[in-house]
Amino acid sequence: MAKTIDARGLSCPQPVLxxxxxxxxxxxxxxxxxxxxxxxxxxxxxxxVSRGWIVADIGEKEGVFGITIKKGN
Amino acid sequence: MNGIKNVFADRxxxxxxxxxxGIIAPLLQKWGNPGNMGVCxxxxxxxxxxxxxxxxxxxxxxxxxxxxxxxxxxxxAAYLFREYRPRLGSAPIVxxxxxxxxxxGALVFLGCPWRAALRLAGGDGNAILGLLGLIFGIWIxxxxxxxxxxxxxxxxxxxxxxxxxxLFMAGLLLLMLVFPQLTGEAKSGVLxxxxxxxxxxxxxxxVSLVAGLLIGFLAQRSxxxxxxxxxxxxxxRQMHLLSGFIALVVTAFVVNFILGQFKPGFEGQPVAHTMHxxxxxxxxxxxxxxxxxxxCPGRQLFLAGEGDxxxxxxxxxxxxxxxxxHNFGLASSPxxxxxxxxxxxxxxxxxxLFIGLTMRKSMT
Numbered sequence: 001m002a003k004t005i006d007a008r009g010l011s012c013p014q015p016v017l018x019x020x021x022x023x024x025x026x027x028x029x030x031x032x033x034x035x036x037x038x039x040x041x042x043x044x045x046x047x048x049v050s051r052g053w054i055v056a057d058i059g060e061k062e063g064v065f066g067i068t069i070k071k072g073n
Numbered sequence: 074m075n076g077i078k079n080v081f082a083d084r085x086x087x088x089x090x091x092x093x094x095g096i097i098a099p100l101l102q103k104w105g106n107p108g109n110m111g112v113c114x115x116x117x118x119x120x121x122x123x124x125x126x127x128x129x130x131x132x133x134x135x136x137x138x139x140x141x142x143x144x145x146x147x148x149x150a151a152y153l154f155r156e157y158r159p160r161l162g163s164a165p166i167v168x169x170x171x172x173x174x175x176x177x178g179a180l181v182f183l184g185c186p187w188r189a190a191l192r193l194a195g196g197d198g199n200a201i202l203g204l205l206g207l208i209f210g211i212w213i214x215x216x217x218x219x220x221x222x223x224x225x226x227x228x229x230x231x232x233x234x235x236x237x238x239x240l241f242m243a244g245l246l247l248l249m250l251v252f253p254q255l256t257g258e259a260k261s262g263v264l265x266x267x268x269x270x271x272x273x274x275x276x277x278x279x280v281s282l283v284a285g286l287l288i289g290f291l292a293q294r295s296x297x298x299x300x301x302x303x304x305x306x307x308x309x310r311q312m313h314l315l316s317g318f319i320a321l322v323v324t325a326f327v328v329n330f331i332l333g334q335f336k337p338g339f340e341g342q343p344v345a346h347t348m349h350x351x352x353x354x355x356x357x358x359x360x361x362x363x364x365x366x367x368x369c370p371g372r373q374l375f376l377a378g379e380g381d382x383x384x385x386x387x388x389x390x391x392x393x394x395x396x397x398x399h400n401f402g403l404a405s406s407p408x409x410x411x412x413x414x415x416x417x418x419x420x421x422x423x424x425x426l427f428i429g430l431t432m433r434k435s436m437t
Contacts, residue, residue, distance in 0.1 A: 009163070009226030011367055011381075012301070013218060013308060020309065036229075038156050039296045042082045047309060063158060063229070 003028035007044075008036045008064060015040040016047045019069075023051050029071040030056075034064055041065045079154075081294035087317035090295040095324025097284050098191055101139070103332050104276035108343025109195040111325075112139055112288070113188035114370035115179035115359075116344075118388070119395035119404075120272050121245065124264050127396035130404070131259065132270025136249045138278050141242040142285015143371065147293035147378025148239045149286070154294070159235030161382035164224040167428055168366055168383050172390020173397060174421035175362035175370065180395065180404035181355030181414045182206070183344055185370045186299035186363070189356065190318065192345065194325035196337035202349045206356030211303045213357075214364025217429035218308065222365070224432060227383060235380030238388060249278065271344050292375045300360065300369035344407060351410045351418070358421040365429055 003022055007015035015035050022031050033044050045055045048069040057068040080086050098111025110116055116133075123134035151157040179185045182203045184192060189207060192200035252262030259268050267273040275281065291297070295317065302318035305311040329335040339347050346352070363369050366387050368376060373391075376384035398404040403417040 009160070009228060010223070011163075011227070011376075013304065013367075014223050016309065017218065037158060037160075038079070042079065042296070046313060047311065050309075050311065 001028050002030040002032065005031060005033045007040065008034055010035070010040070011037060012040055012043045016043050019044050019047060020051065023048070023053065031069050033067045033069070035067065036064050041067060045069075079294060081291065082296060084313065084316060087295045087297065087313060088320045090291045090297050091317035091320030092324045093291060094288055094297070095194070095321040096328055097288060098187075099194070099325050099328040099332055099334055101276050101281065101284055102334060104280055105274055106276050106281075107271040107274045108334075109192040109197055110184075110188055110271065110344060111191055113184050113191070114140065114143075114374065115176055115185035115391065115395075116183075116188060116271070118176070118370070118391050119180060119399070122392045122395040123272060123399070124266065126265055127392065128399035129265075130399040131265070131272075132267050133272040133399070134265040134267045135272045135275055136245050136264065137275070138246065138249070138282035139285035139288075140374065141246050142282050142287070143289040143292070143374040144239050144242045144378040146286035146289020146291075147375040148289075150290045150293035151379035156293070157235065157380050159230045159232050159380040159382065160227040161230040161234055162225075163227040163383045164432070165383055165386040167224060167432070168387040169390035169393075170424060171362045171366040171428070172373075172387040173394035174424055175359050175366065175387075176391040176394030177398050177403050177417050177421055178210075178355045178358030178360075178362060179370075180398045181410060181418055182352050182359065183346065183405050185359065186356075187369070187371055190299065190322045191325055192342070194322050194335075195329050195342075196335045197342040197345055198337070198339040199342060199345050199347055199349070199352050202352040203356040206353035207360040208303055208307075209353070210357035210360025210362075211300060211364045212307055214361050214429070215304060215307045217365065220430075221433040222429050223434070224365075224367070224383075227381070230382060232380075234382050237382065238377040238385035246282070289375060289378060292371065293379055296372075297375070298369050298372035300363040301372065303360075304364055346405050346407055346409045348405075348409050351405070351414065354418050355405070355414075358418050358425065361425045361429075362421070365425060
């Protein structure tokens with residue numbers, strides 16, 4: 001199941017906390033997080049990788065990043 | 074790492090930046106900055122407040138070009154790498170108040186997290202109490218973060234709004250050039266200059282400015298943050314930023330040793346006092362305020378450089394906080410805490426906890 005998190009306008013640690021909460025909830029195997037600053041993009045990606053998830057895609061549109069992470073095997 | 078192209082944001086990037094700062098800071102001391110104060114964001118903003126006459130403690134008055142460089146270096150990096158994003162509106166008045174108390178706490182200890190690290194690297198044992206206090210304050214902050222504390226969302230804004238702090242800094246530089254320090258004069262035009270004390274000790278303007286620009290540029294790229302280093306470890310067991318902070322301490326220690334600036338002990342350390350409880354408590358207050366505001370004082374300058382108007386408000390809070398701290402006897406001196414320093418720390422804790430416990434979740 002895919003979940004989405006809107007973390008636009010939030011700076012770290014909030015986007016990472018929201019992402020980790022969703023990972024911990026254990027219901028999603030794919031999460032799309034939207035953030036609007038580069039530090040949050042890097043931190044969310046790093047946190048996902050550290051929990052064994054894979055960063056499948058990072059798209060950018062007008063300063064907003066969509067990060068798609070998927071559960072690793 | 075997948076999806077991350079910024080080389081400064083990987084492990085070796087942040088360690089490299091920590092090493093760079095660890096080399097530059099002790100060198101700045103050798104070139105004229107006060108002892109164990111190669112770079113101290115709180116002290117330097119306090120000196121700026123003094124130079125502008127916001128307080129009249131005559132030993133700490135100097136427009137520190139390092140601070141100007143931090144903001145303008147970050148601005149340059151942000152534009153060069155297309156990361157300049159003007160944004161505003163995440164509880165600015167709260168950030169101002171947090172900035173005021175972050176400064177008051179830092180001036181009870183006599184240094185920000187950057188200087189706590191440099192004091193340790195210079196052999197000042199009192200810094201251990203400060204760093205323990207910093208960790209404790211950030212730990213309290215992480216509990217509040219886990220409880221849902223946040224300051225709400227920012228919004229994109231006009232480019233002009235993001236330029237306010239960089240322009241303020243450029244203005245300070247211009248003032249320094251128009252009203253340069255005159256030998257034997259405590260005032261030059263509108264600026265106050267220290268004739269003695271730490272405010273009179275500084276590396277040449279160009280050296281300080283270039284050092285600041287370099288650190289500002291690299292720190293914007295790497296997201297270097299001394300508070301985030303400890304917070305991320307406590308919150309996520311994430312070592313990334315912490316590895317940069319540790320690299321800074323270790324490198325500064327080695328460079329101090331080579332330069333003959335390493336002098337271990339508790340007594341007689343430069344711009345430091347030995348009241349352990351208040352070294353600890355001052356930094357606890359500071360660490361809590363930085364954690365609630367989302368960045369150490371350096372990181373706030375770098376964020377302001379990349380267009381974050383809320384971080385700019387925090388910086389202004391710190392500068393005003395320095396004025397308050399020195400005008401009302403809250404700041405410590407090498408002889409110990411100021412006459413009203415202790416009650417100010419208690420008030421600071423009360424204000425920070427009030428903010429941390431009541432501003433929760435609503436992110437719309």
